[in-house]
Amino acid sequence: MSWLYSAAISVFLLGLAPGVLTQMLLRGKYRRGLPERFGGVAPWEGPAAPIWLHAVSVGEVMAAAPLARLLASRHPDVPLIASTTTETGRAVAEQRVAAARFVSFPLDFRWAAERAVA
Incomplete structure (x- = not known):
């Protein structure tokens, strides 16, 4: 069951990645x-x-x-x-x-x- 949780979190983070990377590059956030x-x-x-x-x-x-x-x-x-x-x-x-x-x-x-x- 933990693999399912990890898979769900991975998919969620991949969805957030473009926004987070943009914030890191443009504003220095999350570095x-x-x-x-x-x-x-x-x-x-x-x-x-x-x-x-x-x-x-x-x-x-x-x-x-x-x-x-x-x-x-x-x-x-x-x-x-x-x-x-x-x-x-x-x-x-x-x-x-x-x-x-x-x-x-x-x-x-x-x-x-x-x-x-x-």
Whole structure:
């Protein structure tokens, strides 16, 4: 069944591709974090395994910021990776969340997610 889901997402993304590519070329949108969306997240090299906190966009970043502060106060030795889906969410996260790394969340493909968490 997962192959059917992946196939449906692929068809959907192919339909969006012309508009996204046009926005990338003309306005520079969607370029930031593009490798990360395909699972190109650099492996974590720190001594402690990080906690990955994900918020889709600005509203969820605002809701997750207190959790990030609580995690940092209770577990100062554990780094935090913050991911978002939108560019504006990432910009707000970079201002409001004390994370060791900020990344764009991978596309919803098994291979991209596996590469991102490897």
